[in-house]
Amino acid sequence: MINEANARIESKLEVKAYLQDLKFALNNGAKIEFQAKRYIDYNRNEKYTNQYTVNTLFPDENPVDALKRELLSLTSEDYIQTVKDIRFPKRSEMRVFGKVYNGIDDVYI
Template sequence: MKKSEAHEEKRIERKADISTYIDRLQYAINSGNAKVQFQKDRKVDERRDKKYTNRYTMLTLFPDEDEVEVMKRELEQLTVEDYIETVKDKRYPKRSEMTVFGKKYSDEDVYIKIRVEILDAIAAGGDNHIFVMSFHFAEEKFVDDDFPYRKKQG
């Protein structure tokens, strides 16, 4: 499931930190102080089987829904148990880290990667920017070990 990229630094955050992150994410979405941007088409998708693209996944799972509204709803439902890892892209050292989650939809694993940017309060009116880079079917099935805070089955 986790393919290492040379430009990425991956780590597992403490459970309490992820819980706080999710609480803040949910608060921002519910308060209306978050602008959600969904990247429907990505350059990397040009070389990928279309089943594993954001566009295909959204059209399959939520065919008649507004993508931004779907993202708000789905991000609100994330839990600590869905957390996989935190990723720093060394190509963009000034950007915030990306947080990776995984969920199951219609018996298919879905890979979710988001970046939350705290914008300048004066320039942006105090809003936070939530950028959803990945929301697509996982190329490899998730296993229990992918989720550091999920209770083991069995």
């Protein structure tokens, strides 16, 4: 579970370092796996699923290629917060980014 008690804001320098590491990994063979069907999505409004978002924003693209491109385009200005998912305490924190697509669609990355 993620809530505000599990969130923090990193410094701009920390975010830039994270993005630098992410971009290095993506440009040097890191693999992205796109989960079209996730267990959590079964009871969720389809509009709020990864599959719907990717199919809507990038209808004619391979989802993995589109995700890689979008991850490589992230900047520190897109950063929102860093969160710890207490359901999985051994996993690393997640950095949350957001972008606006089509002038109106807020998308969390």
